[in-house]
Amino acid sequence: MTADRAIRVEGLVKRYGTMTAVDGVTFDVRRGELFGLIGPDGAGKTTLFRLLTTLLVPDAGRAEVDGFDIVRDARAIRARVGYMPGRFSLYQDLSVEENLSFFAALFGVGERDNYDLIAPIYRQLEPFRTRRAGKLSGGMKQKLALCCALIHRPSVLFLDEPTTGVDPVSRGEFWEMLARLRGEGISILAATPYMDEARRCDRVALCDSGRLLAVETPEGVVASFDGELYALSGRERYALLAAARAEAGVVACYPFGAEHHLTVDERFDPAHFRQHLAEAGFHDVELRRAEPGIEDVFMKRMHHE
Amino acid sequence: MNEHEAVISVRELTKRFGTFTAVDGISFEVRRGEIFGFLGANGAGKTTAMRMLCGLSYPTSGSGRVAGYDIVTQSECIKRRIGYMSQRFSLYDDLTVLENIRLFGGIYGLAPGAILRRAVELLGRLGFRREARTRVGALPLGWKQKLAFAVATLHRPEVVFLDEPTGGVDPVTRRQFWELIYEAAAGGTTIFVTTHYMDEAEYCSRVSIMVDGRIRALGTPAELKRRFAVGTVDELFRLLARGATRSE
Numbered sequence: 197m198t199a200d201r202a203i204r205v206e207g208l209v210k211r212y213g214t215m216t217a218v219d220g221v222t223f224d225v226r227r228g229e230l231f232g233l234i235g236p237d238g239a240g241k242t243t244l245f246r247l248l249t250t251l252l253v254p255d256a257g258r259a260e261v262d263g264f265d266i267v268r269d270a271r272a273i274r275a276r277v278g279y280m281p282g283r284f285s286l287y288q289d290l291s292v293e294e295n296l297s298f299f300a301a302l303f304g305v306g307e308r309d310n311y312d313l314i315a316p317i318y319r320q321l322e323p324f325r326t327r328r329a330g331k332l333s334g335g336m337k338q339k340l341a342l343c344c345a346l347i348h349r350p351s352v353l354f355l356d357e358p359t360t361g362v363d364p365v366s367r368g369e370f371w372e373m374l375a376r377l378r379g380e381g382i383s384i385l386a387a388t389p390y391m392d393e394a395r396r397c398d399r400v401a402l403c404d405s406g407r408l409l410a411v412e413t414p415e416g417v418v419a420s421f422d423g424e425l426y427a428l429s430g431r432e433r434y435a436l437l438a439a440a441r442a443e444a445g446v447v448a449c450y451p452f453g454a455e456h457h458l459t460v461d462e463r464f465d466p467a468h469f470r471q472h473l474a475e476a477g478f479h480d481v482e483l484r485r486a487e488p489g490i491e492d493v494f495m496k497r498m499h500h501e
Numbered sequence: 502m503n504e505h506e507a508v509i510s511v512r513e514l515t516k517r518f519g520t521f522t523a524v525d526g527i528s529f530e531v532r533r534g535e536i537f538g539f540l541g542a543n544g545a546g547k548t549t550a551m552r553m554l555c556g557l558s559y560p561t562s563g564s565g566r567v568a569g570y571d572i573v574t575q576s577e578c579i580k581r582r583i584g585y586m587s588q589r590f591s592l593y594d595d596l597t598v599l600e601n602i603r604l605f606g607g608i609y610g611l612a613p614g615a616i617l618r619r620a621v622e623l624l625g626r627l628g629f630r631r632e633a634r635t636r637v638g639a640l641p642l643g644w645k646q647k648l649a650f651a652v653a654t655l656h657r658p659e660v661v662f663l664d665e666p667t668g669g670v671d672p673v674t675r676r677q678f679w680e681l682i683y684e685a686a687a688g689g690t691t692i693f694v695t696t697h698y699m700d701e702a703e704y705c706s707r708v709s710i711m712v713d714g715r716i717r718a719l720g721t722p723a724e725l726k727r728r729f730a731v732g733t734v735d736e737l738f739r740l741l742a743r744g745a746t747r748s749e
Contacts, residue, residue: 236671239641283671335543359586360669363542363697363736365742389671390698433704436681450676453700453733454722491672498673 201381202352203248207257210243217243219406220257225352225385231376232397233387234490238497240283241387245356247280248385262351268426275303282356282387284337288330290319295329296347303348305481310349313380317373318343335366339464342373344353351378371396386477391491400490402497409497414490421493426458426466427486430478439476443469450495455498457486459496505659508533508660511565513571515709516549516558523549525714526563526633531660531707536682536692538702540734542742547695548664555662556580556692568659581610583655587664591649594638598629601637601652609656622652643674650681660691667698679704693716699735708734711743717741 203225210218218240225231227425233241246252247256248261249269264272286295296318300307300457311318317339324332338358345353355374359367363451373392374384386397394400412420421458428437428449440449445464449456463472465485473481507529516524524546531537541547551556554567554574565572568582593602599620607618637645640647646666653661663682667675677699684708688690694705701706703722710718718725718741722734731737745748 234671236673252738332546355670361543361665361697363742364699364738367544367697368739389669389675391672434687438678451679451700451704454703492673495676498671 200261201225201308201347202229203231203259203261203385205248205259208244208247208254209254209256210240210247211255216406218247218254219407221403221408222257223401224412225383226398227383228378228381229398230305230374230384230386230396232392233385233386233393233399233403234389234391234400234494235403238402238405241403242356243406245279245281245354245385245387245401246452249277249354250486276347276350277346277352277354278350279354280345280356280358281343282360284341285340286329286337286344291326291328292332293325293341295344299344300347305348307347310347310464313349313377314343314346316376317346321332334361335363338362338370342370346377351382353382354385355384357387357389359390369395376472391399391489393495394490404498406457417490417493420486421496422490424460424464425492426460426483427452427455427487428458428481428483429455430473430481434476436473436478437480439473440469443472444467448495450464452491457492457495458483459492506533507566508535509537509565509567510695511554512563513554513562514550514565515561516546516553517561522714524553524560527564527711527714527716529709529716529719531691531693533659534686534689535706536686536694536704536706538708539693539695539711540699540702540708540738541695542745543621544710545742545745546714547711550663551664551693552697555577555585555617557582565568565745575665581656582658582660584656584658584661585664586649586653586661586666586676588668589667589671592637592645592652595636597634597636598624598640598648599633601648602655605652606655611656619655623655627651641672643677646670646674646678647681650678650685656689658690660693661685663692664692665695665697667696667701675701699733699738712741712745 207223208218208221239352247254248259248468250266253267260274262276264331267275288421297307307417321336321339346480359370364477378384397414399411399413400417428440437449440458442445445460447459447461470483507530512524512528514524515526527550539547553560553572556572559573567579570578602620603616623652624633667678682692697704705723709716725737729737731740
């Protein structure tokens with residue numbers, strides 16, 4: 197297999213009893229790429245991470261990480277990847293600096309060997325370096341976990357929902373850090389439930405029920421939205437949602453920020469729609485055509501599944 | 502009780518830990534049937550404030566009433582009159598659906614007969630009859646959340662506190678959850694909710710944004726956007742939270 201791929205996956209399958217968690221997945225991640233996985237809970241994202249980091253053995257198919265086979269060369273892969281699982285998995289009773297030296301020792305590197313890589317993140321943690329990891333706030337835990345995952349300068353970084361429970365400003369900073377790591381030549385596979393984060397990836401894969409529905413650039417995902425999208429607003433938001441759903445031609449209506457988004461089929465007639473709502477007592481309703489985003493594509497695909 | 506009545510009201514509520522002021526003299530009211538979005542960056546003081554409102558921690562100074570009871574002198578009464586749910590912990594995965602309902606019914610002090618009646622009604626309403634004996638851990642996330650919300654409102658509390666109920670949840674499931682919130686609020690239950698999803702903040706009747714222990718903005722999403730001349734609550738949040746001086 198070629199060395200220009202950080203991750204290469206072919207027909208990967210993992211079953212738990214009668215349940216197929218990963219169902220014939222094929223994709224690849226280029227070197228230096230920031231690749232996003234988006235999909236609902238239970239789509240198989242975490243199982244995929246565990247397969248690629250050699251914590252699970254597949255039932256069928258194959259995969260390579262940094263040119264090494266995930267079954268045959270598990271040890272070589274472990275030395276080359278950084279993994280931040282979804283659940284906080286550092287040692288709660290060790291301090292910030294103890295966690296860092298522990299992970300450095302595990303990987304046989306000095307804490308200072310790759311300090312340049314983690315410095316911009318670790319600097320924010322330094323005032324708390326003697327604090328026990330279990331006593332850190334959510335955002336700080338996540339920064340420490342990233343430092344520990346980077347201490348051996350991995351070539352591929354696996355991040356399973358790294359920003360859950362993190363506020364929008366800190367999430368933005370976290371993704372700026374990822375962009376910088378990519379600049380250092382580190383390839384990144386990240387799962388996220390936040391559609392605004394998917395937009396910051398080079399490519400994203402939409403996954404559901406153990407399969408990948410599409411692998412695209414964020415722009416490509418948006419362009420794949422077929423049909424028309426409308427934005428609807430009015431004062432009685434909750435009642436409006438139910439009323440809009442009952443109208444002819446409305447395929448789906450869901451809250452979207454300050455408005456509702458409406459996907460429609462050919463039976464939809466904006467003039468009739470407005471008139472019907474007005475007859476039902478909604479007099480302040482505004483309806484306009486809207487540009488779809490990644491989240492709309494996600495809503496539509498999951499709706500049809 | 503009328504709908505303009507305050508279900509939560511706090512005045513100059515303050516909590517200090519040693520020299521650190523986690524919550525710094527916040528005042529606000531939440532009216533019956535409102536969906537009140539309690540926003541703020543990690544470390545702004547939201548959790549500390551919420552713990553005081555739920556009767557889990559005493560204020561250093563200031564006062565407050567929740568569901569008609571004083572948060573300092575009647576915190577035990579408050580615990581029985583409110584519901585609470587968080588993404589991190591709400592139900593026991595190793596217990597069945599029915600066992601969870603019975604356990605929480607007992608904790609909320611409902612009589613065994615009342616628990617059974619509410620359980621039957623709730624399982625019917627959620628369409629969960631066939632899953633009554635299923636372990637909660639085996640349910641899909643969307644179902645688990647529905648059940649957790651139903652359990653948090655089992656004792657028909659006047660106000661429900663939801664601490665990041667949709668953290669880490671995909672866009673479809675998160676919207677399903679918000680429909681439960683809308684429905685409960687339309688039925689007169691007051692909702693006090695924290696979230697890091699700013700699109701969800703737009704769904705609230707009113708929001709407050711906390712920065713460094715203080716409330717920096719309070720109003721309906723539309724009012725606040727006008728007042729601060731921004732297009733979305735997300736922009737407003739960034740504007741205010743970037744001015745934070747204290748780290749987490």
